[in-house]
Amino acid sequence: xxxxxxxxxxxxxxxxxxxxxxxxxxxxxxxxxxxxxxxxxxxxxxxxxxxxxxxxxxxxxxxxxxxxxxxxxxxxxxxxxxxxxxxxxxxxxxxxxxxxxxxxxxxxxxxxxxxxxxxxxxxxxxxxxxxxxxxxxxxxxxxxxxxxxxxxxxxxxxxxxxxxxxxxxxxxxxxxxxxxxxxxxxxxxxxxxxxxxxxxxxxxxxxxxxxxxxxxxxxxxxxxxxxxxxxxxxxxxxxxxxxxxxxxxxxxxxxxxxxxxxxxxxxxxxxxxxxxxxxxxxxxxxxxxxxxxxxxxxxxxxxxxxxxxxxxxxxxxxxxxxxxxxxxxxxxxxxxxxxxxxxxxxxxxxxxxxxxxxxxxxxxxxxxxxxxxxxxxxxxxxxxxxxxxxxxxxxxxxxxxxxxxxxxxxxxxxxxxxxxxxxxxxxxxxxxxxxxxxxxxxxxxxxxxxxxxxxxxxxxxxxxxxxxxxxxxxxxxxxxxxxxxxxxxxxxxxxxxxxxxxxxxxxxxxxxxxxxxxxxxxxxxxxxxxxxxxxxxxxxxxxxxxxxxxx
Amino acid sequence: xxxxxxxxxxxxxxxxxxxxxxxxxxxxxxxxxxxxxxxxxxxxxxxxxxxxxxxxxxxxxxxxxxxxxxxxxxxxxxxxxxxxxxxxxxxxxxxxxxxxxxxxxxxxxxxxxxxxxxxxxxxxxxxxxxxxxxxxxxxxxxxxxxxxxxxxxxxxxxxxxxxxxxxxxxxxxxxxxxxxxxxxxxxxxxxxxxxxxxxxxxxxxxxxxxxxxxxxxxxxxxxxxxxxxxxxxxxxxxxxxxxxxxxxxxxxxxxxxxxxxxxxxxxxxxxxxxxxxxxxxxxxxxxxxxxxxxxxxxxxxxxxxxxxxxxxxxxxxxxxxxxxxxxxxxxxxxxxxxxxxxxxxxxxxxxxxxxxxxxxxxxxxxxxx
Numbered sequence: 001x002x003x004x005x006x007x008x009x010x011x012x013x014x015x016x017x018x019x020x021x022x023x024x025x026x027x028x029x030x031x032x033x034x035x036x037x038x039x040x041x042x043x044x045x046x047x048x049x050x051x052x053x054x055x056x057x058x059x060x061x062x063x064x065x066x067x068x069x070x071x072x073x074x075x076x077x078x079x080x081x082x083x084x085x086x087x088x089x090x091x092x093x094x095x096x097x098x099x100x101x102x103x104x105x106x107x108x109x110x111x112x113x114x115x116x117x118x119x120x121x122x123x124x125x126x127x128x129x130x131x132x133x134x135x136x137x138x139x140x141x142x143x144x145x146x147x148x149x150x151x152x153x154x155x156x157x158x159x160x161x162x163x164x165x166x167x168x169x170x171x172x173x174x175x176x177x178x179x180x181x182x183x184x185x186x187x188x189x190x191x192x193x194x195x196x197x198x199x200x201x202x203x204x205x206x207x208x209x210x211x212x213x214x215x216x217x218x219x220x221x222x223x224x225x226x227x228x229x230x231x232x233x234x235x236x237x238x239x240x241x242x243x244x245x246x247x248x249x250x251x252x253x254x255x256x257x258x259x260x261x262x263x264x265x266x267x268x269x270x271x272x273x274x275x276x277x278x279x280x281x282x283x284x285x286x287x288x289x290x291x292x293x294x295x296x297x298x299x300x301x302x303x304x305x306x307x308x309x310x311x312x313x314x315x316x317x318x319x320x321x322x323x324x325x326x327x328x329x330x331x332x333x334x335x336x337x338x339x340x341x342x343x344x345x346x347x348x349x350x351x352x353x354x355x356x357x358x359x360x361x362x363x364x365x366x367x368x369x370x371x372x373x374x375x376x377x378x379x380x381x382x383x384x385x386x387x388x389x390x391x392x393x394x395x396x397x398x399x400x401x402x403x404x405x406x407x408x409x410x411x412x413x414x415x416x417x418x419x420x421x422x423x424x425x426x427x428x429x430x431x432x433x434x435x436x437x438x439x440x441x442x443x444x445x446x447x448x449x450x451x452x453x454x455x456x457x458x459x460x461x462x463x464x465x466x467x468x469x470x471x472x473x474x475x476x477x478x479x480x481x482x483x484x485x486x487x488x489x490x491x492x493x494x495x496x497x498x499x500x501x502x503x504x505x506x507x508x509x510x511x512x513x514x515x516x517x518x519x520x521x522x523x524x525x526x527x528x529x530x531x532x533x534x535x536x537x538x539x540x541x542x543x544x545x546x547x548x549x550x551x
Numbered sequence: 552x553x554x555x556x557x558x559x560x561x562x563x564x565x566x567x568x569x570x571x572x573x574x575x576x577x578x579x580x581x582x583x584x585x586x587x588x589x590x591x592x593x594x595x596x597x598x599x600x601x602x603x604x605x606x607x608x609x610x611x612x613x614x615x616x617x618x619x620x621x622x623x624x625x626x627x628x629x630x631x632x633x634x635x636x637x638x639x640x641x642x643x644x645x646x647x648x649x650x651x652x653x654x655x656x657x658x659x660x661x662x663x664x665x666x667x668x669x670x671x672x673x674x675x676x677x678x679x680x681x682x683x684x685x686x687x688x689x690x691x692x693x694x695x696x697x698x699x700x701x702x703x704x705x706x707x708x709x710x711x712x713x714x715x716x717x718x719x720x721x722x723x724x725x726x727x728x729x730x731x732x733x734x735x736x737x738x739x740x741x742x743x744x745x746x747x748x749x750x751x752x753x754x755x756x757x758x759x760x761x762x763x764x765x766x767x768x769x770x771x772x773x774x775x776x777x778x779x780x781x782x783x784x785x786x787x788x789x790x791x792x793x794x795x796x797x798x799x800x801x802x803x804x805x806x807x808x809x810x811x812x813x814x815x816x817x818x819x820x821x822x823x824x825x826x827x828x829x830x831x832x833x834x835x836x837x838x839x840x841x842x843x844x845x846x847x848x849x850x851x852x853x854x855x856x857x858x859x860x861x862x863x864x865x866x867x868x869x870x871x872x873x874x875x876x877x878x879x880x881x882x883x884x885x886x887x888x889x890x891x892x893x894x895x896x897x898x899x900x901x902x903x904x905x906x907x908x909x910x911x912x913x914x915x916x917x918x919x920x
Contacts, residue, residue, distance in 0.1 A: 066787040066788070066789075066790065066911070067787050067911035067912060070784070070786075070787060070789075133836040133837075133863075133910055133912070134910060134911070134912055137786075137787070137911075138784065139784050143744075143745055143783075143784070145743065145744045145745070145761060146744040146745065146784065146785060146786060149864075150884065150909075151743070151744060151786060151908065151909065152909065153836065153863065153909045153910050154836070154863065235705065235761050235762020235763075236706075236761075236762070239762075240762065241745065241760060241761055241762055242760060242763070275628070275636075276630075276635060276636055277636055277637075277638060277639060278638055278639070278640050280639060280640070280641055280642075281640075281641040281642075281646050282640065282641065283641070284641065284646050284650075306747060306756055306757055306758050307758045307760060307765075308757060308758065308760075308763070308765040309760075309763065312668060312672075313665055313668075316661060316664060316665070316668075317661050320657035320658070320660060320661045321654070321657060323653065323657055324650060324653050324654045324657065327649065327650075327653040328646070328649060328650055328653075330617060331645075331646075331649040332646075334617070334620045334621060334624060335639075335642075335645065337621075337624040337625075337628060338624055338628065338639075339628060339636055339637060339639070340624075340628050340636050341628065341629075341630035341631070341632075341634075341635075341636050342624070342625065342628050342629050342630055343630050344625075344629070352621065352625060355621050356618060356621055359614065359617050359618065359621075360614070363610040363613060363614055366606055366609070366610055366657065366660060367603070367606055367607075367610070369657075369660075369661075369664075370602060370606055370660060370661075370663075370664040370667075371664055371665075371668045372598065372599045372602055372664060372667045372668050372671050372754075373599060373602060373603050373606060373664075375599065375671070375754070375755045375756060375757075376588055376596075376599055376603070376751075376754035376755060376756070378756060378782070379747060379749075379756065379782040379783055380782065439586075440585060440586065443585070443586070443587065443588050443589075444585070444588075444589055444751065445589065445749075445751025445752075445778075447749065447780060447781070447782040448782075448784075449784040449789060450789060450790035451787075451789075451790045452790040452791070453790070457778075534635065
C-alpha cells in the first residue's frame with residue numbers, strides 16, 4: 001500500500017461519550033447518527049410492510065382491519081421515503097462527501113447537527129399520531145379531499161406537521177452540502193474531478209431546494225384548509241382538489257430522483273473499485289445526472305394521466321425522454337465492468353443486484369409513460385411493483401452496497417463477507433418474489449391500497465408468493481443486523497484502504513480522525529488515490545497544523 | 552476474506568436459478584393473471600392491448616440484452632489475477648450509440664402512444680347511450696336517462712330527474728347494463744372524495760373527482776358480465792366498492808331498460824314519519840359512549856348524536872345501511888358541543904356497525920330486530 005500511514009488518533013475527550021454524541025458537530029458522527037436512525041425507521045417501516053403483506057395473503061380480514069390497514073400503508077410509505085431513504089442517503093452524503101473532496105467538515109457544522117436532530121423529532125411527531133386517535137390514512141400522497149378535515153382526523157395534521165419539519169431538515173442539509181461542495185474542495189479538486197457520488201449529491205441537493213418548498217407550500221395550504229377554514233382544495237367553495245395533486249407531484253416526482261440519484265452515485269463508486277477500472281464515460285455520466293435533474297421537473301403529471309385534467313402529450317414525451325439519460329447510466333455501468341477484474345465482495349454483489357433489479361423498474365417506466373397503457377395500469381398493483389423495483393431493488397440495494405462498502409471506513413471493521421453474501425442472496429430472491437408477482441396482479445386488475453379482495457378474483461396465489469417473498473426480505477434484514485452486531489464486537493482489522501479504492505476517503509485512517517486528513521495526495525483526476533498508487537503521483541504538501549481545511 | 556470468487560459464482564448461480572424459477576412460477580401459476588392484460592372487451596381496449604404487446608416486445612428485448620450483458624460481464628470478467636486491466640475511460644462512439652438509439656426507440660413509442668390515445672380518448676358527437684356514474688363513500692349510484700345538465704353538473708343525485716337509478720343495495724354493487732356494439736358514454740361524478748371508475752376488462756380507468764365531470768366513450772364488443780371496482784383510495788370502505796357491468800345485444804338491453812323504468816315508478820319514496828329515536832354521544836375520540844344500541848326493523852330511525860368532545864368534530868355513520876348499500880347518515884359532522892340528528896332509512900333485521908368516519912376506531916353495534 002503506497003499510502004503513508006497516518007499516525008495521530010484523536011485523544012480521548014474529557015467528557016462522556018453520550019454527551020459527545022449528543023452535542024457533536026463532526027460530520028462523521030452526524031452521518032453515523034443519520035444512518036443509524038434511518039435504519040431504525042427502516043425496521044419500523046418494514047414491520048408495517050410485513051403486516052400489510054400478512055393481511056393480503058388471504059381474502060377476508062385476518063390481521064388488520066380496514067382502518068388500521070390504511071394507516072399502515074400510509075405510514076409505511078411516508079416512513080420509507082421521508083425517514084428511511086432520504087435520511088439514509090443524507091447520512092452517507094454527510095459522512096462521505098467532505099472526505100471525498102478533501103475537506104475537514106461540512107461548511108456549516110452546527111446547522112448540520114440541527115438538520116440531523118430535526119429528523120428523529122419530526123418522526124416522533126408523525127408517529128405520535130398512533131397514540132392520538134389514529135395515524136394519517138390517506139396514502140403517502142394524502143390526496144384531497146380524503147385528507148381534508150371532513151374525512152381525516154388529527155393524524156393528518158400530525159402528518160402535515162411532521163413532513164413540514166422533515167422538509168426543513170432536508171433544505172438545511174441540501175444548502176449545507178451545496179456550500180460544502182462549492183467552497184471546501186481541496187486544492188486540485190475541480191468540478192470535473194469530483195467523485196460521481198459527490199456529483200449526484202450535488203444535483204440531488206439542487207432538486208431538494210427547488211422541490212421541498214413546493215411540498216411545504218402544499219402542506220401549509222392543506223393545514224389552513226383543515227384548521228382555519230381555507231378552501232384551496234375544496235371545490236364546493238371554489239377551490240380545486242386536483243391542485244393538491246399538482247403541488248404534491250411537482251415535489252413528488254423530483255423526489256423520486258432525490259431518492260435514486262445518490263443511489264446511482266453509490267453504485268458508481270462501488271462498480272469501478274471492484275472492477276479495477278475507472279467509471280466508463282465520466283463526463284457523460286455527469287451530464288446524464290444533470291439532465292435527469294432538469295427533466296425531473298417536467299414529468300410530474302404522469303402521475304395524473306387518469307384525472308382527465310392534464311395535457312397528456314407533454315408529460316408523456318418528457319417521461320419517455322427521461323429514460324434516455326437513465327439508460328446511458330446503465331450502459332456506462334456495464335461498460336465499467338466490461339473487461340475489468342471483478343471482485344465479488346458483498347458490496348459488489350449488491351451493486352450488480354441493483355443493476356439487475358433497477359433495470360426492471362426502469363423498463364416499467366416505458367409502459368406507464370405510454371398514456372393508453374397507463375390508463376390500464378394506473379393505481380393497480382403494477383404501479384406498486386414498479387415503484388418498489390425502483391426504490392427497493394434500486395435505492396435500498398444501493399444503500400446495502402454502501403453499508404458494506406463504507407462500513408470499514410466508518411468503524412475500522414469489515415462486515416462479515418460470508419454473512420453478507422447470505423444476506424444478499426436471500427434479499428435478492430425475496431425482492432423479486434415479493435415485487436414481481438405484483439406486476440401480474442396489477443395487470444389482471446387488482447387495485448392498490450385495498451385491504452381485501454374477493455376469493456374468486458384469482459389473486460390469492462400471487463399474493464401468497466409476494467407475502468412469502470416479503471418474509472424472506474425480513475429474514476435477510478435480520479442477517480444484516482446480526483452481522484452488524486457481531487462485527488462491532490470484533491477487532492478492528494480493516495486498514496486505511498481495504499478495498500484498493502480510488503477516492504480520497506480511503507487516503508486517511510479508518511475511522512478517520514476528527515479533522516479527517518493529515519495530508520492529501522495530489523489531485524489530478526477523479527481518482528487521486530489510484531493515481532497515487534499506480535500513476536506515480538506524490539503527496540501534496542502537508543496541511544498546516546494538522547487542521548485540514550477547516551473554514 | 553475479500554476474495555471468494557468460487558463461492559460468489561456458486562451463490563450467483565443459485566440466486567439466478569431460484570429467481571428464474573420464481574418468476575416463471577409467478578407468471579404461470581394463477582389462471583387469471585399473466586404477463587399480458589386480460590383480453591379486452593372494448594374496441595378501445597383492443598388498441599391498448601396491441602400497444603401493450605408492442606411495448607412489451609421492445610422492453611423484453613432490452614431486458615434480455617442488458618441482463619445478458621450483466622450476466623456475461625459477471626461470469627466472464629471475474630478477477631483471475633492481480634494485473635491491472637486496461638484503464639478505459641470512455642468511448643465516444645459507443646456512448647453516442649447508446650444515447651441516440653434509445654432516444655429513437657422512445658420517440659417511436661411516444662408517437663404510437665399518441666396515435667392510440669387519440670382513438671381511445673375520442674368523443675362521439677352523439678353517443679348511443681349515456682350512463683351517469685356517481686361515486687360516494689363507499690358505493691356507486693348509476694343514473695340512466697339523466698338530463699343533459701349532467702354534462703357539467705358536479706353535484707348530482709340521480710333520482711326523479713333520470714329515467715331510473717341503480718344502486719348497490721343488498722348486493723356487492725350496482726349491476727349496470729350496456730348494449731354491445733354501440734357507443735356508450737360514461738359521465739363520472741363524485742359526491743365526496745376522489746374515486747376511480749375501473750373495469751379491468753376495458754383496460755381503462757378514469758378518476759371520479761368532486762368538482763369535475765370526467766367522461767369517456769367506449770364501444771363494448773364482447774357480450775358478458777364484467778367486474779369493476781374503485782381504483783382510487785377513498786377511505787376505509789375502498790376495497791368493497793364494486794360494480795358489475797353486463798354487456799348484451801340491443802334488444803335485451805332495451806327490455807332490461809323498460810323493466811327498470813317500470814320498477815322505478817313503483818318504488819315509494821322513503822319517509823321519515825314516525826321515526827324511532829336513538830340517542831348517542833361521544834366524549835373523546837377513543838369511542839362512542841354507547842357501543843351497543845337496538846332498534847325495530849323496517850322503521851325509519853333518527854339518531855340524535857350529542858358531541859360532548861370539546862376538541863374535535865365527530866359524526867355517526869352506519870355502515871352498509873344506505874338505501875343503496877352504502878353507509879347511511881354521516882354528514883354533517885357534529886362540531887364540539889353540538890347535537891346533530893341523523894335520519895337513517897328503515898333497516899332490515901340484522902346487525903349493523905356504526906362508526907365515526909373521521910375516527911374509524913370509534914365503533915358500535917346497532918342491532919335491528
